[in-house]
Amino acid sequence: MGTVSYDALLWLSFGGPEGPDDVMPFLENVTRGRGVPRERLEEVAEHYRHFGGVSPINRLNREAMAAVQQELAARGIDLPVYFGNRNWHPMVEDTLERMRSDGVRRALVFPTSAYGGYSACRQYDEDIERARAAVGEGAPELLKLRQFFDHPLFVAANADAIRAAHARLAGRPARTVFTAHSIPTAADAAAGPPETGGEWYSKQVFEAARLVAAQSGVEEYDVVWQSRSGPPHIPWLEPDIVDHIDALHEQGVRDVVVSPIGFVSDHLEVVWDLDNEAADRAAELGMGFARAATPNGDPRFAELVVELAQEHLAGGGVRKLSEAFPVAGCTLNGAPCAEGCCAPVRRPATS
Ligand SMILES: CC1=C(CCC(=O)O)c2cc3nc(cc4[nH]c(cc5[nH]c(cc1n2)c(C)c5CCC(=O)O)c(CCC(=O)O)c4C)C(CCC(=O)O)=C3C
Numbered sequence: 001m002g003t004v005s006y007d008a009l010l011w012l013s014f015g016g017p018e019g020p021d022d023v024m025p026f027l028e029n030v031t032r033g034r035g036v037p038r039e040r041l042e043e044v045a046e047h048y049r050h051f052g053g054v055s056p057i058n059r060l061n062r063e064a065m066a067a068v069q070q071e072l073a074a075r076g077i078d079l080p081v082y083f084g085n086r087n088w089h090p091m092v093e094d095t096l097e098r099m100r101s102d103g104v105r106r107a108l109v110f111p112t113s114a115y116g117g118y119s120a121c122r123q124y125d126e127d128i129e130r131a132r133a134a135v136g137e138g139a140p141e142l143l144k145l146r147q148f149f150d151h152p153l154f155v156a157a158n159a160d161a162i163r164a165a166h167a168r169l170a171g172r173p174a175r176t177v178f179t180a181h182s183i184p185t186a187a188d189a190a191a192g193p194p195e196t197g198g199e200w201y202s203k204q205v206f207e208a209a210r211l212v213a214a215q216s217g218v219e220e221y222d223v224v225w226q227s228r229s230g231p232p233h234i235p236w237l238e239p240d241i242v243d244h245i246d247a248l249h250e251q252g253v254r255d256v257v258v259s260p261i262g263f264v265s266d267h268l269e270v271v272w273d274l275d276n277e278a279a280d281r282a283a284e285l286g287m288g289f290a291r292a293a294t295p296n297g298d299p300r301f302a303e304l305v306v307e308l309a310q311e312h313l314a315g316g317g318v319r320k321l322s323e324a325f326p327v328a329g330c331t332l333n334g335a336p337c338a339e340g341c342c343a344p345v346r347r348p349a350t351s
């Protein structure tokens with residue numbers, strides 16, 4: 001570590017539409033070849049239209065990047081930050097081309113997901129590989145930063161957000177519910193190096209929840225899933241957050257704090273699926289509901305990104321809280337962590 005030098009930091013994210021005309025082309029980019037039924041697409045397009053066809057994700061990424069740029073400067077690190085997405089402009093292929101023409105030869109890549117798994121980790125490797133292939137000759141070397149679900153700064157930001165959400169419920173004894181994006185159970189089974197037995201995505205979400213709960217002083221909590229798509233006969237991680245709110249109500253729970261531990265910013269799955277759908281269900285049932293903030297706006301998030309980068313610069317150490325998982329996700333030029341790690345699961349064609 002610290003022997004190779006880097007010229008830039010590439011902020012690699014999912015992307016989101018920035019106006020009504022972007023919505024369908026964006027959704028087609030996201031779901032190309034993935035067997036998501038047309039009706040699901042129409043339904044999701046409707047969610048975006050509630051916000052004028054604008055996802056907050058690009059703005060939030062730009063804000064976080066500005067904070068990171070400041071934090072780098074404060075630590076005397078000279079590393080320009082570039083922005084590239086998988087599914088919407090600025091597309092990572094175009095950004096990488098610009099980096100090449102700016103003379104960038106080696107860059108660190110920060111993927112905006114904390115976990116392992118195909119959608120959360122390996123697909124970002126594919127983005128890196130595709131972008132380098134698109135640029136061709138002279139494409140910058142790209143080293144992806146590691147998974148950070150157990151980094152003390154990620155855990156601390158989430159723990160404080162949960163404490164603040166509980167405080168908004170005036171100290172009533174609310175149940176804490178952690179939520180992350182559901183994935184097909186077959187994709188979860190394939191998450192992690194094959195010889196480890198898989199399920200790294202769900203197990204890392206449970207591990208992050210355990211660490212955050214402990215730090216926020218929460219004793220009783222649940223881990224649930226959200227934003228499922230795909231044909232109904234394919235099993236995905238369960239229970240769903242909205243069904244779970246029903247179940248808690250039946251058990252006599254009166255207040256819930258929801259922590260979107262699976263996400264780093266308030267993008268559409270958070271502002272629609274949680275702040276509207278889940279919150280509405282709680283309201284219908286007469287339950288109190290407070291959604292914990294995502295880490296994006298917390299100054300510790302910028303520090304986290306800079307620390308992850310510093311692991312590859314002179315003098316940077318590795319801070320992680322989980323002993324259950326090794327450092328993972330950090331590879332060069334889009335290589336998988338190991339042969340078959342987080343391999344994509346073939347999706348059945350839909351009619
Ligand atoms: C694990 C995971 C993360 C977290 C890791 C990470 O952050 O990368 C994540 C993030 C996100 N997912 C997002 C949006 C969408 N995800 C979809 C579809 C899917 N997501 C999946 C998984 C995940 N997704 C999966 C298994 C599918 C099924 C199809 C497929 O296998 O690809 C679809 C298609 C319609 C639908 O089915 O919902 C959309 C529109 C946005 C942007 C939101 C915005 O615009 O603000 C973000 C940050």
Ligand SMILES: [Fe+2]
Nearest residue numbers: 119181227269
């Ligand atoms: Fe998604």
